[in-house]
Amino acid sequence: MSIEWETVIGLEIHAQLATRSKIFSGSSTAYGATPNVQANLVDLGYPGVLPVLNREAVRMAVRFGLAIGARIARRSIFARKNYFYPDLPKGYQISQYEQPIVEGGSVEIWLPDGARRIGITRAHLEEDAGKSLHEGLGKQSGIDLNRAGTPLLEIVSEPDMRSAREAIAYMKKIHTLVRYLEICDGNMQEGSFRCDANVSVRHKGRHEYGTRCEIKNLNSFRFVERAINYEVARQIEMLEGGGSVVQETRLFDSDRNETRPMRSKEEANDYRYFPDPDLLPLSLDEEFIEQIRSALPELPDQKAVRFAHDHGLSGYDAGVLTASRDLADYYEAVVALLGDEAKLAANWVMGDLSGFLNRDNLEIGQSPVGAKQLAGLLARIVDNTISGKIAKEVFEAMWEDRSDADAIIEAKGLRQITDTSAIERVITEVMTANPAQLADYRSGKDKLFGFFVGQVMKASGGKANPAQVNELLRKMLAG
Amino acid sequence: MTAAEIGRGLRAGKFTSIEVTRHFLERIDHAGKQLNAFITVTPERAMADAKRADARIARGEGGPLTGVPLAHKDIFCTEGVLTSCGSRMLSNFVSPYDATVVERLAVAGMVMLGKTNMDEFAMGSSNETSWYGPVRNPWDGSKVPGGSSGGSAAAVAARLAPVATGTDTGGSIRQPGALTGLTGFKPTYGRVSRYGMVAFASSLDQAGVLAQSAEDAALVLGLMAGHDARDSTSVAVPVPDYAAGLGRSMKGLRIGVIREFFGEGLEEGTGRAVRTALEGFSAMGATIVELSLPNLPLSVPTYYVVAPAECSSNLSRFDGVRFGHRCKDPRDLLDMYKRSRGEGFGAEVKRRIMTGTYVLSAGYYDAYYLKAQKVRSLINEDFRRAFSEVDVLMGPTTPTPAFAIGAKVDDPITMYLNDIYTIGANLAGLPAVSVPCGLVDGLPVGLQIIGPHFAEERLLAAAHAWQLMTDWHRRLPPLFA
CATH class of the missing domain: 1.10.10.410 (Arc Repressor Mutant, subunit A)
Known part of the structure; x- marks a missing residue:
């Protein structure tokens, strides 16, 4: 007898907020400094020091909440999550527990078989911990507290995703959104954007959820996909073999491509959450929220709809072009300079330009061919000076020596013969x-x-x- | 001589800050030795401070307390000076920064004599939980001076310092103030910055003064108080000129006498002294009404849930990793935590950490922590209702005069009941002061005056009026006269 299984996934995404200073202290959040030079007495949890909330982090959380259509709590509470670990200087993490700043909301993801809406339960502010370093120190461990106190927005989804692919689409959507909002640099290698995945399986058609496992600290889209797929297969195999899934926290080993148990429910900490008496409840007034609302940028979904409608692009093309704000801005600049020819611009941006960027591992902002240069090239196709095929040759030359299309066409004598x-x-x-x-x-x-x-x-x-x-x-x- | 009198003498050129400072350093060295009031004495720093103060005074600069020495409770962080908090855990902790209170009093030109002994992490009512040993009451060396600011109280009572800072989480300024014959002032929660004060129970802790008089308390408080951007719970209410408000008349002042404070457990002599004081206020034109705060008797159990809960979390940072005591040769991380904390903390601190951990645990949180918070709001409400009828509340500060060292050490519940009259003001965040109102068998007892939020001026004026018509605050312990 073959049973059809359904996967249920919820993600907890940690987005590091792009504030200049930490969430409760004035020290810098810049990445990559010598260990412990960016940790002041507050970050180090010295006796007598007190936290002071960074308003910029609050503003960023509100931006996010408004962008996903969530309720912004007029009053939210910071709580202490108590546990001992050497990279947690105070012995507790300041986080939001019972009354988070952002509640409810959703985002739409696009899949081959159509759009799906993924619910977001909550998003709350918290401080990051430091790092423990175990390599190169012999039998000792080192502690780097530069990261301690870096502001995080933890975005908790509903268990609305049904496959690794949906989970990736959702994570990419949030990734796009936080960068549009300029609240997170999205750098996954540096850990600025990472997630925990809650995964369970159940018989298709059942309402109640299966027992879930939480896979911690996934810092690439690829790892999320591989970890979920491994975990789903593991759980199904266990259930089909007559066993049961144990609720536990697991770690993904990217070298061996498997998840491994970290701690069981019984070993889980009792975090003894209680409101932090050092911080007053966070009260937000209408004016503050409205100010942020009125300054929101055009969001990716809005932009995609506009591109599709005004430029006559397909939904797919509009989606690709709006996946990053820089890419969309680049594309729009090309269209504006050309005056028209949106489809031609879209094909070039998604085709040759993206191909070269990928090949050379560059961000759009680092492109040797700027929007103005690309528009100059495309204008020569439009006015029949060169053919589309020659244009590819010109583009490659522009990429190499960063010169304008006209100069290359002239120098190489590539002008089209129309006589x-x-x-x-x-x-x-x-x-x-x-x-x-x-x-x-x-x-x-x-x-x-x-x-x-x-x-x-x-x-x-x-x-x-x-x-x-x-x-x-x-x-x-x-x- | 009071701090205010020393200040006036300095500005009149009758003596210099160096002379005054030397006088107090000598007293600490000789007369004070047996009291164990100080953990650290800082003579070099004191003399340097005094020299600077003299120069300021000579230029006609500075304020009423420039050049006047003081002692800080060892809970306040002092840059470059041991800040032990009365604990073995911090017995090696030299603070890299000054607490806001320390900084402000230094800027005002006050001279730091040293750091006073205290109950470990301010947990205690007798100054017997200190790693540095008990402090003795100057009025009777076999008795406790009260706690947790016992060292500050003993130091001022024995005139080893003209004035001292203290902190009050459940009565830790007022109770030792009462037991040593001093004016012990705890301001409104948020009136004085907590930055740099080693935290015991953050929602209750408040810095204040142990002084010889209401005038001294007013002057020092005026320098300490005010908003501090580094403490989110400090309040941006302007600081009035407390000293200027001292002369207010008591005529028409409505005094509420808390019925619950005169029940079982109040020692007879103490009760008599307090009632006599009330008659004194009546004679000054105040009206006295008796009223009831029905939830106030719940303040001790409420406090012993809230305070340990907060302390269990606040003291988690003492883990042997970055500062403080670390055990020798830890086998692994867990061993380091266990032994560092096991060795670093004393019995009372451990008792409270365990209690606090328990009341915050899953399954117990609602029954203890949450319920305590609810009772706390009921107590607040009792006070709010009372202050809609009266201007201040009065009653005894403590149920009895000072008790013998060792008498209650093994009985925490009896010890905790010593704070039965003082804890309410902490739970409600109210300002309160204890002023000397008599001697019972040669030991001082205190009258407590509690006011609504930010009514410091009113309390100081009442205390001052009382001190104008009595001389209890001028009495000295016979051995230190």
């Missing part, structure tokens, strides 16, 4: 050089037309205007 008599001269040469093919064509072998087009283009060094070549060839071959 009818010049093209006719080339056609005559080709006809003369290929008498047998000419005779065959004229005796009814129409397929040879393509051969003559190819020969003419080759003889013109690719510069002859293809439309004119077609037209003139047809006329002259007919005799």
